[in-house]
């Protein structure tokens with residue numbers, strides 16, 4: 001969705017808001033990888049994060065995706081203040097709101113497409129077998145991979161694997177998709193295909209944040225932010 005920026009005071013349109021966020025890893029607590037980051041992301045926005053290798057892009061994406069906790073500052077995700085959330089709460093929030101997509105797909109190669117897409121639903125013990133089938137089917141329809149449902153992942157092309165990874169992210173009906181170099185392992189044609197798919201999902205209202213080294217891909221987004229040495233510079 002190409003969002004329109006309304007009144008600058010309408011902050012409740014933000015699905016993500018981080019204020020004065022700092023991040024260090026426990027191996028080196030005094031070395032800040034992210035420094036005083038302020039970032040608001042609107043519901044339905046498609047945002048690209050660019051920057052040199054080592055500038056902190058993945059670290060920021062992992063914070064946004066509740067894969068790790070912030071060291072200092074405030075993180076509001078869809079009005080939940082998760083600044084001080086512990087691992088278990090972060091996991092709950094993640095399973096409820098966020099779909100993650102990685103460069104190397106993160107799929108189990110020996111399993112079928114269906115079995116891979118089903119994985120996030122296995123954490124929900126309330127769900128019936130029929131519901132599970134229907135959710136997996138809907139997710140696969142969204143990425144046009146229903147026909148490959150019973151195929152082993154290892155026999156798919158890179159582009160098809162990334163579609164399966166996207167279906168696996170979609171199966172929980174996430175509000176946000178976070179993608180770390182989602183086209184980094186793909187050829188140009190498959191990359192374009194995956195970006196078109198992101199655009200379609202974005203048009204359905206899913207907020208998308210993607211890390212990329214490609215300015216061409218970044219330019220397909222509503223907004224680009226650039227990190228340099230742990231700070232947002234643009």
Ligand SMILES: Nc1ncnc2c1ncn2[C@@H]1O[C@H](COP(=O)(O)OP(=O)(O)OP(=O)(O)O)[C@@H](O)[C@H]1O
Pocket residue numbers: 025026027028033051052053054055056057058059060
């Ligand atoms: N788990 C960790 N423990 C300690 N330091 C880390 C950890 N993960 C990343 N770093 C350091 O944080 C800095 C930023 O890394 P990050 O992966 O966020 O950068 P990036 O911009 O995504 O780089 P690239 O484009 O190469 O993927 C690097 O100096 C890296 O060595």
